[in-house]
Amino acid sequence: MPIGSRARRGFSVLVLSSVLLAGCGDDGSDDAQAAFEDELEAMAGVDDAKVEREAFDTEYYGEEIVVDMASDATADEVTAVLDALRRRERASEGAPQDSKVTLGAGTTSRAGDDFAPDAAPGIFGSTRDHAANERMAELLLAAVTALPDHNVVVVSPTEWSVFGAAEGSDPRAALADDIDAIRSEPLLADSVQGDLSVTAGDRKASFGWYEGLTPDLLEAWHGVAAAFDHEAVRSVTFAGTAIWIITRLPEDVPPKQLTTQAYGDQLWPLVREQVEVLAGLDEHATLEITNEYAFDDDGYQEDRFVRLELGRDARPDRQGRTWIDEAKAYLDQVLATR
Structure with missing residues (x-):
């Protein structure tokens, strides 16, 4: 057997x-x-x-x-x-x-x-x-x-959980092959909880399920994984009701400088795309986007510049920036059309 x-x-x-x-x-x-x-x-x-x-x-x-x-x-x-x-x-x-x-x-x-x-x-x-x-x-x-x-x-x-590595800089194809392999094995496909991560170069894709590997969940993952089309994206994690994305701009950008006015052209397409995915998830689903900067012996510093949760008001940005306010306004607009 x-x-x-x-x-x-x-x-x-x-x-x-x-x-x-x-x-x-x-x-x-x-x-x-x-x-x-x-x-x-x-x-x-x-x-x-x-x-x-x-x-x-x-x-x-x-x-x-x-x-x-x-x-x-x-x-x-x-x-x-x-x-x-x-x-x-x-x-x-x-x-x-x-x-x-x-x-x-x-x-x-x-x-x-x-x-x-x-x-x-x-x-x-x-x-x-x-x-x-x-x-x-x-x-x-x-x-x-x-x-x-x-x-x-x-x-x-x-x-x-499964941890794998792939060639190149886009982990999506390798992760898709892994999902197919999992679905072809009944014992794995029927597992209630699982996490799958694939690293390709300095980019990582992670996909988790907590109520089974359902077709709806896979469809939502494809929308989240589209974030890799943006060059600044280093890591994408989707756990059914949570989206976590890490970006790293070509130059170090501390929080006070990462404003919508200065970097909206680079990051707003990514934010808008993922807000649309968030709008299609279940109640209380969350979206977080974090930018890494200033690498030192302890690793990169992190600046979480977007955090939204369905069904709740957005918390104000500690740096006084408008990323969250604008993302929330766009989310309300998308939800109003559904």
């Missing part, structure tokens, strides 16, 4: 508990940690494991667990490891686990960026029960099979 088949490439599975509790009970001892490490290493598909005590504070501690599995580990083998981590958490009186399970990594180091296009795919989230662990493992392998050159991160039995 496709879901139970072996993965085509290495991937990582991460399990993180967010509740910090004092103590680890009897299983907090060095001997108990060593015994659990041996237990993990003896499991099918596991190449190496590391279990160490991790202090969160002077009175709060848990365990750091890293398991490296073979690159051809199956969904059943991944599920078994997740089940073992869940049993360990229960035996440790609920002490927090900072756990990472990788496939084909060749190391038990914690180093690495788990949310980059070239990072290993995996599962991120607390394990709950066998059925949930099984579903997450199957979902991960289905995504790795459908999108073999991407970083897949599963956070629940119905929620997952």
